Amino acid sequence: MTGVGRVLVIVYGIMALAATGRSFVQIVEKFDEAPLAYTLSAVSAVVYIVATLALVFAGSRRWYLVAWIAIGFELVGVLVIGTLSLAFPDLFQHPTVWSLYGYGYVFIPLILPFCGLGWLVKHPPLEDREMTDAAAAAVTS
Numbered sequence: 001m002t003g004v005g006r007v008l009v010i011v012y013g014i015m016a017l018a019a020t021g022r023s024f025v026q027i028v029e030k031f032d033e034a035p036l037a038y039t040l041s042a043v044s045a046v047v048y049i050v051a052t053l054a055l056v057f058a059g060s061r062r063w064y065l066v067a068w069i070a071i072g073f074e075l076v077g078v079l080v081i082g083t084l085s086l087a088f089p090d091l092f093q094h095p096t097v098w099s100l101y102g103y104g105y106v107f108i109p110l111i112l113p114f115c116g117l118g119w120l121v122k123h124p125p126l127e128d129r130e131m132t133d134a135a136a137a138a139v140t141s
Helices: 004-033 035-056 061-087 108-122 126-140
Strands: none
Touching: 004 035, 004 108, 035 061, 035 108, 061 108
């Protein structure tokens, strides 16, 4: 992994650390105040951890699929939680990582899954690239 892929992994890693730290503090200190919001922060932390690992190992077909699932789930989560936090602010009196589309994180949670999915589209697993290259060579010869 080079260039943009490395930057993407670093940003996902930072989000994983930030979301994990936030959810840990929220759950330990005041879980009873907003269990839904703090549970959603923990879920987002797990998603960022899985997405980071999946992007690092996305050269294999299995991890590539895990990356698609994790980042797809992240995108749906950001859009659903972001919309719900605007439509029903009483549900989210305490902020989560994905509430208000990641407002507390400068909207990085909203932008990041689009970047991740775009990278995955342009960088299929190594096995698929080798098969495509072999098929192209067979057609041209």
